[in-house]
Amino acid sequence: AQSVSQHNHHVILSEAASLELGCNYSYGGTVNLFWYVQYPGQHLQLLLKYFSGDPLVKGIKGFEAEFIKSKFSFNLRKPSVQWSDTAEYFCAVAPSGTASKLTFGTGTRLQVTL
Amino acid sequence: DVKVTQSSRYLVKRTGEKVFLECVQDMDHENMFWYRQDPGLGLRLIYFSYDVKMKEKGDIPEGYSVSREKKERFSLILESASTNQTSMYLCASSEMTGPDTQYFGPGTRLTVL
Numbered sequence: 001a002q003s004v005s006q007h008n009h010h011v012i013l014s015e016a017a018s019l020e021l022g023c024n025y026s027y028g029g030t031v032n033l034f035w036y037v038q039y040p041g042q043h044l045q046l047l048l049k050y051f052s053g054d055p056l057v058k059g060i061k062g063f064e065a066e067f068i069k070s071k072f073s074f075n076l077r078k079p080s081v082q083w084s085d086t087a088e089y090f091c092a093v094a095p096s097g098t099a100s101k102l103t104f105g106t107g108t109r110l111q112v113t114l
Numbered sequence: 115d116v117k118v119t120q121s122s123r124y125l126v127k128r129t130g131e132k133v134f135l136e137c138v139q140d141m142d143h144e145n146m147f148w149y150r151q152d153p154g155l156g157l158r159l160i161y162f163s164y165d166v167k168m169k170e171k172g173d174i175p176e177g178y179s180v181s182r183e184k185k186e187r188f189s190l191i192l193e194s195a196s197t198n199q200t201s202m203y204l205c206a207s208s209e210m211t212g213p214d215t216q217y218f219g220p221g222t223r224l225t226v227l
Contacts, residue, residue: 009154034215043118044157044204044218090156101172102216104149106156 002027002093006105013081014113021076021108023065023091030096033074035065036104039087047089050074051096061085086112117141118219120205126225133192135222137205143217144210146188148172148180151202151221163188164210195226 007022025031035047048059055067065076074091091105121136139146145164149157149172159172161180169180177199181189188207192199202223206216 006156036218043220044206046215046217049215092157101159101162103159104157106154 002031002095002103004091004093004103004105006089006091006108008108009106010109010111012111012113015083016080019076019078019081019085019110021089021091021110023074023076023105025072025074025091025093025103027072027093027095032094032096033065033067034092034094034102035059035063035074035076036090036092037087038090044090047076081110081112083112083114086110118205118207118217120203120219120222122222123220124223124225126227127192127195128227129196131192131195131226133195133224133226135190135192135203135205135224137188137190137207137219138186139188139205139207139217140186141207141217142185143207144185145208145214145216146182147206147208147216148178148188148190149204149206150174151204157204160190195224197226200224200226 003026005024033050036044037047038044050057050067058064088107088109090107092102094102118139147162148160163169163182179191202221204221205219208214208216
């Protein structure tokens with residue numbers, strides 16, 4: 001079975017700082033990778049996803065993530081965060097070809113201060 | 115846009131009560147899921163269904179059951195609620211074929227007293 005580790009549980013940044021949230025997964029085969037975001041009081045929504053091809057994927061609101069197969073990692077990045085990026089971020093993995101049974105990490109709470 | 119709705123945003127029940135959580139999606143998705151979300155534990159899959167009347171256990175099915183009589187509706191049932199089932203419950207849906215994204219509902223915060 002697959003597993004996902006998010007190393008940062010709570011991150012506090014000032015506006016305009018750069019962001020990198022770590023995500024590592026454990027699975028022996030090909031995977032699909034996702035980052036979801038949950039803004040305060042809102043439902044979980046997709047930020048970006050990787051299925052195949054270019055390992056650098058771009059998502060909404062200026063976020064990007066890089067799949068490094070050799071490191072089993074899918075870290076989320078943003079060059080300059082905004083106060084509105086305050087949210088909880090979840091990394092998720094699913095074995096390729098399965099009926100979208102996702103395994104989620106424990107989440108990283110990002111707090112952006114003015 | 116895909117819309118996933120859940121019957122209640124907040125629910126308070128007593129220990130031993132039977133609890134029904136309802137989820138409806140409007141995009142004709144084959145797959146539907148129930149998760150619980152707890153601080154520090156992320157989302158954990160309770161049950162999922164890939165077709166009407168079909169269900170499979172997720173990672174934490176104990177104490178729960180599900181029902182899918184119609185394609186658009188997926189119900190989570192707590193036969194006898196316990197305090198350790200106090201949690202946020204999230205429903206999601208996705209298409210069957212190809213790389214697929216799960217679409218989530220707003221969640222039901224259940225408190226069992």
